[in-house]
Amino acid sequence: MQKSERVNFGSKIGAVLAAAGSAVGLGNIWRFPYETGNHGGAAFILVYLACVLMLGMPIMIAEFTVGRHSKASTGRAYKVLAPGTHWKWLGYLGVLAGFLILGYYSVVAGWTLEYILEAGVNDGIEKSSKVLMPVLFILIVVLVGCSLSLPNAEKGLEFLLKPDFSKVNGDVFLGAMGQAFFSLSLGMGCLSTYASYFGKETKLGNTALSVGVIDTFVAVLAGLIIFPAAFSVGIQPDAGPSLIFITLPNVFQQAFSGVPILAYIFSVMFYVLLALAALTSTISLHEVVTAFLHEEFNLTRGRAARLVTFGCIIIGVISSLSLGVMQKYTLFDKGFFDLLDFVTAKIMLPLGGLLVCIFVGWYLKRSVSYEELTNGGKLKAGLFNLYIFLLRYVAPVAIILIFINELGLI
Numbered sequence: 001m002q003k004s005e006r007v008n009f010g011s012k013i014g015a016v017l018a019a020a021g022s023a024v025g026l027g028n029i030w031r032f033p034y035e036t037g038n039h040g041g042a043a044f045i046l047v048y049l050a051c052v053l054m055l056g057m058p059i060m061i062a063e064f065t066v067g068r069h070s071k072a073s074t075g076r077a078y079k080v081l082a083p084g085t086h087w088k089w090l091g092y093l094g095v096l097a098g099f100l101i102l103g104y105y106s107v108v109a110g111w112t113l114e115y116i117l118e119a120g121v122n123d124g125i126e127k128s129s130k131v132l133m134p135v136l137f138i139l140i141v142v143l144v145g146c147s148l149s150l151p152n153a154e155k156g157l158e159f160l161l162k163p164d165f166s167k168v169n170g171d172v173f174l175g176a177m178g179q180a181f182f183s184l185s186l187g188m189g190c191l192s193t194y195a196s197y198f199g200k201e202t203k204l205g206n207t208a209l210s211v212g213v214i215d216t217f218v219a220v221l222a223g224l225i226i227f228p229a230a231f232s233v234g235i236q237p238d239a240g241p242s243l244i245f246i247t248l249p250n251v252f253q254q255a256f257s258g259v260p261i262l263a264y265i266f267s268v269m270f271y272v273l274l275a276l277a278a279l280t281s282t283i284s285l286h287e288v289v290t291a292f293l294h295e296e297f298n299l300t301r302g303r304a305a306r307l308v309t310f311g312c313i314i315i316g317v318i319s320s321l322s323l324g325v326m327q328k329y330t331l332f333d334k335g336f337f338d339l340l341d342f343v344t345a346k347i348m349l350p351l352g353g354l355l356v357c358i359f360v361g362w363y364l365k366r367s368v369s370y371e372e373l374t375n376g377g378k379l380k381a382g383l384f385n386l387y388i389f390l391l392r393y394v395a396p397v398a399i400i401l402i403f404i405n406e407l408g409l410i
């Protein structure tokens, strides 16, 4: 695509909304609680927060830099910035990760739809996410209130807020790192593709911070809904991927036991909005793969999009069946669904992130990073040195250590 053809996000808030739309999704409301539950609660959350700050923030700015500077989607960005080198493989890795995530993400999104249909609603789902995201947010806050008012809620709160450091091991680090990449949509060129549409006034540092704060906030609130309720009704916090789907119906029923119609309204609204949050994330995943096929293989966008959807249906069907009739087929003790989740979130995304650190921190000229972070010298560059330090040393070393530890080498 020609530089001049690229349209930009209309306003500054548009850039934040688009990136936040990609980041906030099932990762926050479905995956974060179940990973937290599997890894012992509060201590996991502390490690997670450290990962968001020390890995997530610098890598997000680095991806923004790659996208806006190259003005190209991730499949081509590295060819533009590092022509004739092997860096293009970093772009391809992201496209593959995006495709695989899309495959099982849509299965969970499908479960959400099933809950909406069960509640008896078929249409009216289409509304702009700009309006509905704030509604989702308000609803989440209401549900936190409901959940906290259930009997024995304080046990869940304790699980979420009182760290037990004896539970911290290598798996906790790998889990928290993977969750940070997944939830922030990092490590696969998704946000870098979005950044190729950022205007030149968009402040990369501020945008990254806003997305990080919004995303983390939604995840913690989701935890505040799920765990008090789970402990209250006796559901184990380590129930796995089905955790929110077995906990939430109980919250609705118990909190509104006096007024069943309210339970009905709230549950329908919640699942509709969750589906929408999932939709904006799905679109961002879909876009990365579609743009790649469109640009690389000269397919029309429509054809490329259909091809991606078709491939995603096949992966989706297999991963869905792997939780049912195909349960007995496993690899490394994991079914297809779990395997996809593990390989993408815990291996491919952190690996992509590591390579982005090396690319922007060491390969790209420092002046490019400076120019992008300060919008050509117009903004103060107070934290520039800290950013470069995190990108060059802290983030890559941390990712490598976590990988090595998991392999049992240290």
Ligand code: PHE
Binding pocket: 022, 023, 024, 025, 026, 027, 028, 101, 181, 182, 183, 184, 185, 186, 188, 190, 281, 282, 284, 285
């Ligand atoms: N961040 C999204 C979520 O939390 C999932 C996602 C991952 C989207 C990677 C794009 C890229 O639901």
